[in-house]
Amino acid sequence: MQNDGIDRRSFLKGAAAGAAALGSQLVATTASPQTAQSETDAKEPKVAGAKSIDRPGSDFMVNVIKATGIEYIAANPGSSFRSLHESIVNYGGNKNPEFLTCMHEESSVAMAHGYAKAAGKPMGVMAHGTVGLQHAAMAVYNAWCDRVPIMMFAGNFVDASMRRPGVEWYHCVQDPALLLRDFIKWDDQPASLQHFAESVMRAYKLATTPPMEPVLITADGGLQEHPIEDESKLSIPKLTLSVPPQGDAGALREAAQLLVAAEQPVIIADRAARTQEGVRRLVALAETLNAPVVCLGGRMNFPTTHYLCRSEDGRALVRGADVVLLLEVADPWGQFNAISDPQHEYRRLASPDVKIVHITLGDSVMKSNYQDMQRFCPVDLSINGDAEASLPALTEEVKRATTSDRRAALAARTEKLQAQHREMKDRTRALAANGWDAQPVSTARLSMELWNAVKGEQWCLAETANVTWSRRLWPATEHYNFLGHSGAAGVGYCAPAAVGAALANRDKGIVTVVIQPDGDLMYAPGILWTAAHHKIPILMLMHNNRAYHQEVMHLQKMAGLHDRRMDTARIGTTIEDPNIDFAGLARAQGVWAEGPITEPAAIGPALARALKIVQGGAPALIDVVSQGR
Amino acid sequence: MRPPAMLLALVASAALAQEQAPPGSAEQGYHAYMKFQCYTCHGTVGQGGERNAGPKLAPSPFPWAGFVMQVRAPRQDMPAYREQFLSSQDLADIYAYLLSIKPSPAAKSISLLNP
Numbered sequence: 001m002q003n004d005g006i007d008r009r010s011f012l013k014g015a016a017a018g019a020a021a022l023g024s025q026l027v028a029t030t031a032s033p034q035t036a037q038s039e040t041d042a043k044e045p046k047v048a049g050a051k052s053i054d055r056p057g058s059d060f061m062v063n064v065i066k067a068t069g070i071e072y073i074a075a076n077p078g079s080s081f082r083s084l085h086e087s088i089v090n091y092g093g094n095k096n097p098e099f100l101t102c103m104h105e106e107s108s109v110a111m112a113h114g115y116a117k118a119a120g121k122p123m124g125v126m127a128h129g130t131v132g133l134q135h136a137a138m139a140v141y142n143a144w145c146d147r148v149p150i151m152m153f154a155g156n157f158v159d160a161s162m163r164r165p166g167v168e169w170y171h172c173v174q175d176p177a178l179l180l181r182d183f184i185k186w187d188d189q190p191a192s193l194q195h196f197a198e199s200v201m202r203a204y205k206l207a208t209t210p211p212m213e214p215v216l217i218t219a220d221g222g223l224q225e226h227p228i229e230d231e232s233k234l235s236i237p238k239l240t241l242s243v244p245p246q247g248d249a250g251a252l253r254e255a256a257q258l259l260v261a262a263e264q265p266v267i268i269a270d271r272a273a274r275t276q277e278g279v280r281r282l283v284a285l286a287e288t289l290n291a292p293v294v295c296l297g298g299r300m301n302f303p304t305t306h307y308l309c310r311s312e313d314g315r316a317l318v319r320g321a322d323v324v325l326l327l328e329v330a331d332p333w334g335q336f337n338a339i340s341d342p343q344h345e346y347r348r349l350a351s352p353d354v355k356i357v358h359i360t361l362g363d364s365v366m367k368s369n370y371q372d373m374q375r376f377c378p379v380d381l382s383i384n385g386d387a388e389a390s391l392p393a394l395t396e397e398v399k400r401a402t403t404s405d406r407r408a409a410l411a412a413r414t415e416k417l418q419a420q421h422r423e424m425k426d427r428t429r430a431l432a433a434n435g436w437d438a439q440p441v442s443t444a445r446l447s448m449e450l451w452n453a454v455k456g457e458q459w460c461l462a463e464t465a466n467v468t469w470s471r472r473l474w475p476a477t478e479h480y481n482f483l484g485h486s487g488a489a490g491v492g493y494c495a496p497a498a499v500g501a502a503l504a505n506r507d508k509g510i511v512t513v514v515i516q517p518d519g520d521l522m523y524a525p526g527i528l529w530t531a532a533h534h535k536i537p538i539l540m541l542m543h544n545n546r547a548y549h550q551e552v553m554h555l556q557k558m559a560g561l562h563d564r565r566m567d568t569a570r571i572g573t574t575i576e577d578p579n580i581d582f583a584g585l586a587r588a589q590g591v592w593a594e595g596p597i598t599e600p601a602a603i604g605p606a607l608a609r610a611l612k613i614v615q616g617g618a619p620a621l622i623d624v625v626s627q628g629r
Numbered sequence: 630m631r632p633p634a635m636l637l638a639l640v641a642s643a644a645l646a647q648e649q650a651p652p653g654s655a656e657q658g659y660h661a662y663m664k665f666q667c668y669t670c671h672g673t674v675g676q677g678g679e680r681n682a683g684p685k686l687a688p689s690p691f692p693w694a695g696f697v698m699q700v701r702a703p704r705q706d707m708p709a710y711r712e713q714f715l716s717s718q719d720l721a722d723i724y725a726y727l728l729s730i731k732p733s734p735a736a737k738s739i740s741l742l743n744p
Contacts, residue, residue, distance in 0.1 A: 443679055
């Protein structure tokens with residue numbers, strides 16, 4: 001059909017010739033607003049109308065990410081990082097990093113959270129600049145409170161003239177990091193590819209320098225999709241990690257003198273040990289002082305089999321202590337004071353004269369808005385330093401300060417401390433025996449059946465706060481045995497973090513298990529699909545108490561406080577009627593599963609079958625109907 | 630060896646105190662225990678809850694007088710159950726239920742607790 005003297009064949013020929021000319025002149029330029037549109041088209045970056053861009057900026061971004069050593073990058077796919085996504089899977093060969101498909105950005109971040117604690121290094125996460133980061137926010141806050149590094153990349157089109165109408169505008173923002181800035185360590189929105197390279201290196205370095213925290217780099221959509229102008233001008237800086245800071249030598253000497261002179265010293269460790277070396281160093285200090293250690297569970301700090309491990313006796317020990325050494329304790333005030341619930345009455349737990357030493361980097365990441373800093377705790381010696389890095393120097397000072405007389409006095413504690421450790425274990429076992437055969441299954445039974453299933457393996461329990469029997473009774477000696485908890489108690493952490501940990505443990509021969517609360521799993525159960533799809537072997541034993549149990553108890557307290565009826569706390573708090581079929585939920589997503597199990601004696605055989613599946617490289621879930629607490 | 634006299638007196642008074650509890654139905658008491666959600670903190674068989682939820686109640690619950698006092702005007706963090714919402718009969722039934730709970734096996738007899 002002819003139109004304005006141009007027939008169809010001539011038009012197509014002309015268009016082809018024009019495209020060829022265009023393709024040979026792929027140079028990025030900045031157009032002047034005064035330039036006529038046709039001239040603008042000739043000078044503009046050849047994205048509009050370009051038939052192919054064989055070296056998009058996102059290819060270079062992948063080179064940068066590879067240079068950090070990141071092995072995995074988790075995301076729910078999004079258009080604002082589509083070019084980076086494509087470069088990862090095609091240009092990058094989908095290896096180092098490998099793209100992990102998640103069903104929710106909260107799962108992506110929580111997976112990275114658990115991964116980092118098991119692997120000892122961060123993973124990547126990609127998310128939309130608005131809706132993606134909004135979804136991810138709670139999980140980022142958990143990681144912030146738990147001092148865990150995560151490398152996050154947000155997609156965003158800062159150039160409004162590039163945005164397609166409608167959805168793309170909803171998914172773009174002037175300042176992507178604003179939403180998270182109160183609970184990330186650093187962020188940047190690079191304006192060029194070289195800027196991107198330098199910022200990613202800086203971000204990685206900051207994320208992995210204690211106190212470790214999540215960081216965010218915006219990968220601008222335009223930078224991703226535009227062609228690389230001149231690759232010879234781009235470079236990726238060398239990445240050198242910072243050495244963790246040690247506490248001041250004089251302060252450590254003073255701390256040592258206090259501890260050596262103490263008659264009832266106590267060591268309280270929370271996130272002290274970052275590595276197995278940290279565990280070894282704390283054992284060395286505790287043995288040199290012959291002082292009991294209370295592990296609060298933020299990390300695996302101290303072997304539970306050691307006679308100096310007295311975590312269950314924490315309150316009694318603090319009550320009688322004359323000197324307490326805190327090591328990276330998130331809530332120091334709460335070790336010495338309590339507020340009753342719901343009457344909010346204050347109670348002192350320790351002697352008014354107790355001397356407190358705190359070695360922590362917590363003060364250096366404290367921000368104002370979110371109150372994760374906890375209540376201000378006056379101490380006698382505040383040492384700004386990484387606990388694990390400071391322990392060797394502190395131990396040496398303790399040895400120097402210990403005279404031969406004092407050495408004899410410290411050694412004389414051993415028999416009593418050993419007896420107290422045995423009594424503590426006996427007491428805990430007696431408590432665990434209560435309700436042993438009850439239905440619903442007691443939490444102690446749940447925990448010990450799981451122990452029995454994995455005791456012959458190298459094992460990792462991915463979360464240890466929801467059911468504490470494991471920390472109290474399982475013989476844990478390795479740093480990788482226990483991975484702590486969510487950090488901020490943001491529910492929904494457990495399942496994805498466990499999958500992330502299992503990913504890190506997959507190639508190490510470590511069997512990852514988790515006691516999985518029902519309510520937690522329901523926040524984003526798609527993580528089960530992710531585990532099945534990516535063949536991540538994890539053994540999930542459901543702690544299915546059919547409720548947001550903490551909230552049931554809160555409602556009871558409120559009804560009691562308000563002098564009202566006490567039989568309605570199930571409204572708005574229980575997960576029943578109908579009961580969720582977790583085994584069905586798991587099977588629907590490709591995960592081998594059994595349950596619900598109500599008979600305690602059936603748990604062991606089910607776990608044995610599940611373990612075979614996990615040892616074969618796949619996830620497995622056993623649903624057990626259990627007691628509330 | 631014969632237990633000390635003081636211990637004998639304590640056990641005797643506890644037994645007497647339990648005997649002084651009004652009549653109650655263990656079966657009704659189970660339903661009341663579940664209805665008023667005593668189990669959320671203390672467990673369905675009074676075994677206690679972890680993470681400081683609530684202490685063990687059974688077997689051998691507190692003497693009746695102390696039990697009533699704790700339910701109606703509790704110490705520490707337990708919510709109060711007033712008589713208008715939890716009747717005296719319900720309380721007696723709950724107590725009967727707790728009295729009926731058999732002891733769990735001793736820890737030493739459980740292989741999973743003694744690797």
